[in-house]
Amino acid sequence: MAAMSILETKGLTKIYGGLAANTDIDFTLAKGKVTALIGPNGAGKSTFVGMVSGRTAATRGRVYFEGQDISHLPAHRRIQLGLAYTFQITSVFRGLSVYENIELAAGRTLANKPSLLKEKVRTVLERVGIADRADQIAGELSYGHQRILEIAMGLAQDPKLFILDEPTQGLAETEVDDFIALIRSLAGETTILLIEHNMRVVMATADFITVLDQGMVLAEGTPEEIHKNKAVQAAYLGTTVDA
């Protein structure tokens, strides 16, 4: 298993003024697979990926990426190692065109190779289906298209690990279908860590599921295992395990 993992956390903990958002999370992410991170609101999912990506400073614990300890690296250095992150609340360059947004995402590695960069931007635009909107200003796009642009900016970086924080939030059902198809098409290409509330998306895409509850890992396993897990049902339905 160790050779197959791309990301590992050990004892990762975040305490906000006495309130533990994450407690001692030991987590291993399988390389090349789609892993969904689920849990009720306030379970600490965003805090967890925040600490993995470096946006949030951990109170204690370690993060290993491809075996390398990245606990003390600032966010931009972690991204440079091959991590990509999409925000839960859409965060694009609103004043710039769709094309420029993706160009900036792909440009970290390709900026000095203009022809490759151009090709990359085109490929990504076509892959997510917004090539016809390349010249539009990002801030003028519909919400759904902004979400797609955000995902496209992640893809454009050719990440080794792609972290998506509630990517389908606020999307229409047909857009969710497109998203599922996109994630499936990425399977094998890259490793995906998906925070998701929409169980339809989780069941359709995830190879593995990790459930967080009250800042701790409640259960881990394949979708079938999680589906049958009583503790998970209890956490979601608000009943006790014995009930």
Place this chain on the structure above:
Amino acid sequence: MTSVRKSNILHFGVLAGLVILFFILPTYHVGVLSRVMVMAIYALGFNLLFGYTGLLSLGHAMFFAAGMYGFGLVIKFGGFPVPAALIVGTMSAAALALVVGLLALRTAGVAFMIVTLMFAQTAYLVVLYFGRYTRGDEGFILQQAERSLFGLDVTTETGRYFTAFTLFAVCFLGLAKLVQTPFGKRLVAIRENEERARMLGYDAGRHKLYALIVSGMVSGLAGASYALLFGYVGATFSSVQYSIFPLLWVLLGGAGTTIGPLIGVLFMFYLIDISSGYTNAYMLVAGVILVLLTVYAPKGIAGFLKTRFFPWLP
């Protein structure tokens, strides 16, 4: 025609226009334009930081003054030749920008404005404190003999105009080019959404520091050029007034556009020049027009033209 092509035509057109104006304008306006071009260099430097990187400094006078005093003092006390003194002046401003940047960039937003303002105030007081050398508010004059640039007499109207023009052209084209490079585009990315830029793997802190250094350098070159062309070095140029001017110019001309700084300086100068010809209350006239511009063209003159008519405007 691509927008890059159009921008090039615009930039060279502006420069060609400035050359032609020298031959057709009366002497008074030629003198005005020399001064406007030097101040436009200052505005260009400010624009890189404010217009492109989104950092509002209220202390840029310290960089202008660093260039001016770096230049003036080594000529007066060191007998430096003008080209070497220009380099000393520019580098003084760059060094100051590095130090100020390392400290001030730990803050953002309003705090950054206040910290830069305080640093500039300190710089102003330093100039006064060392009055023995700087002559404080009174300032000092650089003699004609000390101001020869490769044998060219910059005290004549022609020498001054074309020296100002050359320096302006270099900065104008250089910065227009810089903002088109990947580095320049990343500055805009930081202006638009710093957190997103960081989460694309860009070291926002380092980019901002580099932007501040280049901005300070260009502002310093403007200060040194002013001392060279007008032969005067004085503490007024490090006062808060000279920190506010570039902000006004850039806001009026169009922040984050290549031609905005020149338009802003030109507009502001003639606004005061013409209105003071009619009334003593010229500041009132200027004020009212500035308010109207801010209300109806909040993106400045070039910004207004860009949104309304020429979306390709760089």
